[in-house]
Amino acid sequence: MSRKSALVAMLGLSMLSMGALAHGPSKAQHGGIVQSAGDLSFELVPQGETAALYVVDHDKPADVSKMTGKLTVLNGTSKSEAALKVATGDKLEAATKLGAGSRVVATVNTAAGQAITVRFNLK
Structure with missing residues (x-):
């Protein structure tokens, strides 16, 4: 195998492994809309006269x-x-x-004092 072919193969394999490390929105667990910010995922769920915001940290429920x-x-x-x-x-x-049609901005302050802003568009 030539040096160029080996380099291309290593680059391709490294790009495949990067997808496994990426943090994207989790799947909705409560029937809402999920968005991610930082290492956290947020699920916004309309509940009649209230709105619930579930927080997930690396696929585990976060302590809010x-x-x-x-x-x-x-x-x-x-x-x-x-x-x-x-x-x-x-x-x-x-x-x-x-x-339907509501646009929501959630501003969440963590225990560490970090402000996180997440946007949602309800369809």
């Missing part, structure tokens, strides 16, 4: 007990904000109604 944040919801020209409060171990909730 020390997280805070807010949801900013845009419905057409209307804008509203609602505080995110801890509901369970991996779930934050906000008292806001989401519907």
Whole structure:
């Protein structure tokens, strides 16, 4: 095998392995929309008069007990904000109604003080 062929083969194999290391959105576990930011995945789930935000860290439920944040919801020209409060171990909730066409910006502050912004578009 020539040196050039060996280099091309090594490059190809390294690119294949990079896909396995990439962090992308997890699959929805609660019927919502999933987006990723940093090492975390966020699943936004409309629940009638509330909205739930589930947080996943490397495919495991994240501890949200020390997280805070807010949801900013845009419905057409209307804008509203609602505080995110801890509901369970991996779930934050906000008292806001989401519907088809809503655009949502979740701002989450981690226990370490890092602010994470995640955007969702409901269809």
